[in-house]
Amino acid sequence: MDKNLLQRLISGFFYGLVIVLCTTPLGAEYIGKVFPDIKQYQLYYGMITFFMLVGIWECIRIMKFGKGWERFAVIPVSMYVFYLFSKRYFMQGFSYNFNLSEFLALFLIVIAAVTLFRFKDELYFESGKLIFTVIYVPLTFGFALGLPEFSAEGYFSLEVFMLFVLIWSSDSFAYFSGRLFGKHKMAPKISPKKTWEGFAGGVILTLILGFFIEKYYPELRGNWMVVGFLVSVFAPLGDLVESQLKRNFGVKDSGNIIPGHGGILDRLDSFIICAPVVYLYFILENII
Template sequence: MLKTRVITAVIGFIIALGAITIGGFTYDALITLLALIGWREFILLSKARRVRVPVLWGYISIIAIMISLWFGTYTLGLTALMFAFIANYLMCTFGENTYSMSSVSYSLFGLIYIVMGLGSLLLIRHDWLYYSLTMPIAGESWGVVMLWLLLFCTWASDTFAYFAGRAFGKRKIVPSISPNKTLEGFIGGFIGCIITGIIYASISNIPVYFGAYVGIICGVLAPLGDLFESKLKRLCNVKDSGTLLPGHGGVLDRFDSLLFTAPVTLLLILFFA
């Protein structure tokens, strides 16, 4: 199992490195594909709860919203989101025998959960997003710099929490959801995120305080995203959300922390406008 996890992680990192470096259509298409796979996994989770969600509606909505973000047409993206909501409401109104109120609640929740996180991950890479911002970074590669800062800090949370938990872990936080997570591990992960953010900021020639801010965001939200996904799987009585990534589960399993950290990091970036 460990060997499989390592191989998958290495391959995933190489793909991420290539897509992030190339950027543009390659990166946007990859994130959109991940969003579509994430929606499929959410459908399967809903089925485990015996809730039927409108499958095609979700795919069309995600494609429309994400492609709007590709080109920075935010008004069109908001319009697509609005019509996605209305269409879902109408399916409940005129198809109660097929789509109940639970269907509406589940489907809208899934759409927001996936699009908010992966949509933010998509936007953070776009260099043109920063042109109108007073960014504390010298150069033109703002998207690459900020995305790697987010990724390294988010990954640091799990890594530092694991080793701190193994060394000092005694107090369980939520054993009913994740029995291996401890308060000591959380603190270790939090400190590790801040250290990672500061070191990355120093190497990348961006203000140390900015790296620390992203570290704090990831230190708090990364474990919460992980816990939320664990709770979701327990409610649906499944081990993993999918099988796309051998040893790691599915897209929602692998990106659970980023689905929480990316939107708030994007807000932090926009505060520099």
């Protein structure tokens, strides 16, 4: 077996294992046998916080922060923003109304993506790098804290795990559909391998998977055919955003924390965009 392939398989296995341990009751049960005082919600919060911190460091590396005050301010500012989201969303459920702060946060994510593609020169300023990093990493991961539905005992349902399943599946479906039928490139300068045929195949097959999740896991929040559609549309966008970020600054990988796969931002580029979108859907579904 090719050494690089073996490395990818091993590191991919451990990455998937971390997701399972930190987002499912089964994982929490196994962790609890070794560390009985650790609760599932602590595992999930710790995982998201770790991903967020590594993501910030990778952004500093990708965007080549200088030695000005922005480089030293980005981590404390990001931690403060993440803390505000933790306080507001984590284990709070969906009993409150959707208000201006959520609209503003989601609008900022859209503005950051538009700036990345249309006004990239703004990101060469140190202040632009700081603002983009704070929006792209802690703001998006902050929304992810509000996705699970917690019980009084600290356990939560499988929304986050199923979101990862849909993202992984959507990516695989699009890849194989593109290999079989792909002719028309989506964004040849940013991601040459993506095709419209692959995108269409990813949408259709992810919708089908969403149907089965909805059928066999009716306790989950929302309609998972809708979630599947949202993931199939926004997961490729998340990949394009991260690819454009690396392209703007001439970087191949965001990092090497996952050998053979790159960095956290490389692995979670789709999750970063899908988490706020799915959170918005859950909120709207709850209100309506």
